[in-house]
Amino acid sequence: MDKERARFILRSFRPNGADVSDADFAAALHLALEDRELGEWLASERAFDAGFASALGSLPLPEHLREDILTSLALERGDFPQAEDHHDAAMIGALSTFHPPAGLRDQILAAMEATTPAPANVVPFWKKLTFPLAAAAGIALALFLTRQTQSEFSPPTAGVKLISSGVVQASFVKTYEAPDFSLEITQQDYEKLIAHLCSCGLPKPEDLPQGLRDLKGIGCRELVVNGKHGSLICFDGGENGVIHLVVFKRQDVMETGPFDKPEITRKDDWSCARWQNERSAFMLMGNLPPEKLAAMF
Amino acid sequence: MSEFSELVDAHYQALFRFGMSLTRDVDRAADLVQETFCIWAQKGDQLRDKTKAKTWLFTTLHREFLSQRRHSARFSDEPINEAISPAVSGEEDADRQMDGARAVELLGALEEAYRAPLALFYLQQHSYREIAEILDLPIGTVMSRLSRGKEMLRKQMTAEPSSAPKNILHLEPGAITHHHG
Numbered sequence: 001m002d003k004e005r006a007r008f009i010l011r012s013f014r015p016n017g018a019d020v021s022d023a024d025f026a027a028a029l030h031l032a033l034e035d036r037e038l039g040e041w042l043a044s045e046r047a048f049d050a051g052f053a054s055a056l057g058s059l060p061l062p063e064h065l066r067e068d069i070l071t072s073l074a075l076e077r078g079d080f081p082q083a084e085d086h087h088d089a090a091m092i093g094a095l096s097t098f099h100p101p102a103g104l105r106d107q108i109l110a111a112m113e114a115t116t117p118a119p120a121n122v123v124p125f126w127k128k129l130t131f132p133l134a135a136a137a138g139i140a141l142a143l144f145l146t147r148q149t150q151s152e153f154s155p156p157t158a159g160v161k162l163i164s165s166g167v168v169q170a171s172f173v174k175t176y177e178a179p180d181f182s183l184e185i186t187q188q189d190y191e192k193l194i195a196h197l198c199s200c201g202l203p204k205p206e207d208l209p210q211g212l213r214d215l216k217g218i219g220c221r222e223l224v225v226n227g228k229h230g231s232l233i234c235f236d237g238g239e240n241g242v243i244h245l246v247v248f249k250r251q252d253v254m255e256t257g258p259f260d261k262p263e264i265t266r267k268d269d270w271s272c273a274r275w276q277n278e279r280s281a282f283m284l285m286g287n288l289p290p291e292k293l294a295a296m297f
Numbered sequence: 298m299s300e301f302s303e304l305v306d307a308h309y310q311a312l313f314r315f316g317m318s319l320t321r322d323v324d325r326a327a328d329l330v331q332e333t334f335c336i337w338a339q340k341g342d343q344l345r346d347k348t349k350a351k352t353w354l355f356t357t358l359h360r361e362f363l364s365q366r367r368h369s370a371r372f373s374d375e376p377i378n379e380a381i382s383p384a385v386s387g388e389e390d391a392d393r394q395m396d397g398a399r400a401v402e403l404l405g406a407l408e409e410a411y412r413a414p415l416a417l418f419y420l421q422q423h424s425y426r427e428i429a430e431i432l433d434l435p436i437g438t439v440m441s442r443l444s445r446g447k448e449m450l451r452k453q454m455t456a457e458p459s460s461a462p463k464n465i466l467h468l469e470p471g472a473i474t475h476h477h478g
Contacts, residue, residue: 007444008440008444009440011440011443011444011447012418012425012439012440012443012444014418014421014424015421016421018421018424019424022424024426045447048447048451049418049419049447051395052395052400052419052450053419053420053421055395055396055397055399055400056314056318056397056400056401056404056416056419056420057314057397057420057421058396058397059313059314059317059396059397059398059400059401060397061309061310061313062313062323062327065309065313065327065330066305066306066309068327068331069305069309069330069331069334070301070302070305072331072334072335073301073305073334073335073338076335076338076339077301077338177339178339179338179339181339181340182342182343183343186343186345219343238433239360239363239433241360241364269368287364288367289367
């Protein structure tokens with residue numbers, strides 16, 4: 001090892017001596033012991049570093065920082081009841097005076113029942129024809145009655161069996177941002193994550209976008225949205241933060257993205273790319289600009 | 298809360314100083330520290346090796362800083378927090394002894410690539426290998442940045458005050474107060 005190399009290594013040697021037992025520095029320190037010039041340089045370097053470290057360590061702290069952090073943590077964990085101010089109370093009181101139109105609940109239930117598909121067993125062709133007609137009539141009736149009683153309110157109509165990509169996205173964000181969010185397994189090896197999902201009977205991606213292939217895995221878990229079971233795989237995207245891949249069976253999701261290339265949207269802080277293949281619907285999400293997400297494909 | 302209190306007490310000061318080195322803004326540094334601990338409250342239980350908590354906290358703070366900077370033009374190299382950081386004249390600057398504010402000022406005047414590795418090095422909490430892990434950089438890159446960054450720092454300290462970059466933060470040592478409720 002020459003002196004220049006030793007200097008280069010010793011510039012990473014902490015002035016408080018915390019690295020003294022680190023084998024990486026042993027050879028360079030040994031050379032500094034034998035070479036007077038290098039030894040003097042090291043002493044000067046350490047004196048400079050110690051002075052700067054001491055100055056940085058003397059930076060005063062905000063007066064209430066510690067208390068503020070502890071209070072935030074307590075609130076985060078629900079240890080303190082959230083104070084309800086007068087404005088909140090007034091709004092809550094005002095909203096509670098609204099009542100849904102009479103009979104709305106029954107109408108919704110009737111419409112939902114009418115849209116439920118018939119059992120899988122063989123049915124006469126005339127039933128196949130009349131059932132959708134009855135369902136449509138039921139929905140139309142429910143819509144009509146509801147609009148009669150409360151014109152501003154539109155009841156849910158169909159879609160009780162499929163989930164929309166918007167619902168998937170919202171459910172994912174809610175799940176991920178919940179304080180008790182956890183992964184079933186944490187693992188960097190993507191193949192092991194896939195093996196876990198397979199063992200749970202959950203959908204898995206057959207292939208990954210180019211930009212995900214080199215990322216380390218973080219973990220995975222099941223994601224249940226309105227009774228549909230999907231997979232969530234989290235990747236370490238480096239400075240892009242955590243990248244989340246959500247996979248559902250294609251037949252479970254309506255408004256799936258295009259086949260050929262992803263459709264990228266942005267909502268709040270989340271960018272989302274959605275696409276599909278013959279078997280699955282995919283959503284790739286992260287707290288990063290849409291163009292960075294697009295660059296992963 | 299005792300577990301949290303212990304974690305906070307062990308790391309919040311160094312985290313704040315790291316945040317200050319990155320943002321050069323008291324309120325933003327304090328916010329970053331709070332957010333980092335809140336993320337810990339949400340996700341810290343996923344960390345299996347609890348001895349890695351310190352590295353995890355610094356990594357998270359740095360990622361939060363990068364994330365916030367991406368989403369906002371507020372984290373620029375412009376002077377900030379003018380209300381608590383009156384600029385001083387060149388003569389006063391030259392005479393000022395090295396203190397925390399001056400250290401932050403000097404770090405802030407460096408190119409950004411050198412700022413975080415040097416701040417972590419001078420906080421002395423992490424080895425260069427751990428710094429590489431926190432900043433998600435190759436070890437060799439961290440060593441190069443420490444080596445070059447320290448040279449720059451020395452040059453900057455010996456340079457004429459007038460040649461120092463203008464986009465640096467001036468902080469009065471006793472002027473730091475937390476402005477959030």
